[in-house]
Amino acid sequence: MTGLEARVRRGLWVGKIPMGYDKVIVGKEVILKPNKTGKLVRLAFQLKAEQGLSNTDILKRLKAQGLILYNQTLTKLFRNPFYCGLISHGLLEDGEVVEGQHEPLITRQMFLKVNGLQAQNAHGYTQIKEDEELPLRHHIKCGSCRKPLTGYEMKKKQIHYYKCNTIGCKLNRNASKLHNLYEGFLAELEVDATYLPKLSEIMEETYYKLTEESRIEEKRLQTQHTELKKKLDTLERRYAFGEIEKELFVKFSSEIKAELVEIERNLEKCAPALSNPKSFIENGLNTAVTISSSWSKKNVQGRKQLQAMMFPDGVYYDREMEGYRTTRVNGFYALSKEIERFLEAKEKGKSDQNDHFSLPVARRGIEPLLPE
Structure with missing residues (x-):
């Protein structure tokens, strides 16, 4: 799965922004x-769904509001499930849609009504229903050929399966079995609640060590930015009062503005400071106590979000070991588990009392968590 496809599957739009x-x-x-x-796009849907106006009449209403569209464009808007909170994208399989993280303009009921699709439709709604039983579809990859697994339902028995579509691969597994294995895989990253106070303390200390360099650099850049702004203000004032020639003003103001732009770019690269690191870490650790049960209790969209957060590059199913492996784990939870193992070993006297975590190891540990 490419990085772009992973973003789309998380519900993030990739490409030209929809109107x-x-x-x-x-x-x-x-x-x-x-x-x-x-707001005018929403109005177009409302006029079609609630008043049954023709496209021609709707286009006239929109033009009166300052939005000029052609009939073909309006038709495409009406057929785009993006406006009801779903994403259909070229990076996904034909007919497949995923829940978007953007704010929808209209309800799904209105979208269906406008398109005359109260039941099944050409935009993948039957596939969404299937995803309720197959939340790991595409998140799991075949350990042999590395292709994402798809899924299907055996109608007569009402049993769902995950399968690899690679010719000759023949990987086909009961969905319930893979779900149970996945819960067990998540459970491996859970931490013991008794370690939470010490975990929180160590991870907060780690966070400040990791961000200290960035905070110093950000402060330096902000100081430079303030000083340059003062110089530019002084230059503009002197030019306004005729103290310097236009040629000199243009030359030096251009140089200062170019420096300001460069500083602003560098400021954007600085890691954003958390407003409340302690609360952020405590919330994340509280989640780490019950990761597997949280996954099993969530709805399909909640499961997919948690999956993408925990294993950004997905997981591989190894048919020989009948289990999962992955190339990347959310750094926060990987680090919390690593620290827990250290604390456990220390408690049992199997660790040097002077041991501590090196920053190179911890540097990947504090990364954004998904909001509850």
Whole structure:
């Protein structure tokens, strides 16, 4: 699975932004939010669903509101499930859709009504229902050929299976069995609640050590930025009062502005500081106590989000060992488990009392967690 496909499967849009949305940066993620045009797109759906207006009449109404569209464009808008919170993308299989993390403009009921698709439809809704029974579809990859597993239902017995579609591979496993194995795989990353106070203390200390360098650099850049802004203000004031020639003003102001742009770019690269690291870490550790049971209790979208958070690159099913392996685990939970093992060994007298965690190992440990 490519990085772009992984983003799409997490519900993040990739590519040209659909009409009616703008990019908004939240933390390290870029999300899509409805804009003024989005309100008119919503109006178009409402006019079609609630008043049954023709496309021609709807186009006239939109033009009166300042939005000029062609009939073909309007038809494409009506057929795009993105507007009801779903994503259908070229990186996904034909007919497949996933839950988007963007704010929908309309309800799914309205989308279905506009398209006359109250039952099954060409945009994959039957596939969504199937995902309720097969949440690991595409998240699991075949350990032999490394291709994502798909799934199906044996109608007569109402039993679901995951399978590899690679010719000659023949991997085919009962979904319930793979779900139980997955819960066990998640349980391997769970921590004992009795270690939470010490875990929280060590991870908070680790966080501050990891971000100290970034905080110092950010402070230095902000100081430079402030000083350059003052120089630019002084230069503009002197030019306004005729103290310097235009040629000199343009030359030096251009240089200062270029420096400001470069500093602002570097500031964006600095790791954003958490407003409350202690609370962030405690919440993450509380989740780490019951990862497997949390997964089993969530709905399909909740499961997929947790899966993507825990194993960003997915997992591989090894048919010989009848278990999972992965190339990448969420750093926060990997580190918390590593520290727990250290504390356990220390408690049993199997660890040097002077042992501590090196920053190179811990450096990958504090990364964004998924909100509950």
